[in-house]
């Protein structure tokens with residue numbers, strides 16, 4: 001039997017049909033009003049490691065998260081054997097839902113958030129206290145349990161990424177008086193607060209549920225990597241995506257997607273790490289991209305994750321990877337794909353990375369894997 005969140009169960013979870021007509025205040029209220037969410041709220045404190053400016057948040061409740069994520073290789077997937085809380089409708093209320101060719105994609109609240117509205121119910125109060133505050137979303141790529149970026153239709157993925165872009169734009173550009181002004185980190189763009197978009201797949205890298213999803217946080221806190229991108233820009237007077245395009249030799253290019261390009265970074269820390277660069281380096285946010293640029297991201301994201309499901313078992317490892325969307329000041333716009341192909345040892349912890357493969361060989365193998373897949377163009 002097909003495993004999915006049914007339309008009937010989703011109807012019971014609808015809080016808002018879509019973000020488009022909502023104010024940021026209404027979106028935040030949707031978090032404060034969510035039953036049970038405050039039980040798993042993080043501690044309202046933040047610490048920073050002054051050596052490398054890593055931000056540390058504390059939330060002991062996250063240890064209670066449900067897991068359905070036992071080791072499953074793609075070739076072994078037959079009938080689902082575990083209960084998926086998402087397909088069962090055992091999740092938070094939905095704030096945005098969009099129809100796909102089969103099923104739908106939707107965004108709701110993370111029941112185990114790393115950021116939470118301040119105690120007063122809103123966000124502004126936190127500005128006065130200097131404590132971390134914000135909201136934490138989950139985007140479920142599809143209501144169908146087994147559908148995700150690696151196996152979905154491009155038209156559907158374009159809808160998925162467009163919903164992400166709509167949310168990103170609303171939060172960053174319409175939060176005046178709610179979030180601190182983050183414009184000083186930007187070039188001529190008035191934004192408020194900081195967005196961070198990631199995907200975890202596999203229990204080895206933090207993915208607690210198999211049902212495909214992305215995570216989005218919106219907070220008053222700049223992440224260590226966002227700060228590093230900005231610092232890179234201050235020092236080099238060009239964004240990191242531009243630097244990477246200018247410093248990637250031809251033999252490290254995996255595939256050109258016309259408005260974006262997939263490369264193995266010359267500093268590859270772990271085998272098969274790769275980066276997708278949006279070629280127009282004036283772009284900083286998903287909401288600034290046109291449909292052609294968004295489609296090129298979908299195509300590459302699908303290609304790379306599909307490859308990971310092939311390559312990681314070849315290495316004797318279960319598929320597990322992180323995907324990081326780097327945006328904002330100093331980044332340009334680039335997406336980092338980090339498969340868990342090698343453990344992190346002591347030397348890596350002191351900043352000496354020893355990688356068990358060389359970038360050129362990895363790029364050559366990924367080119368051979370990916371070459372049969374066609375680039376899709378907008379009709």
Ligand SMILES: [Zn+2]
Pocket residue numbers: 003004005084085086087088144145211
């Ligand atoms: Zn499911």
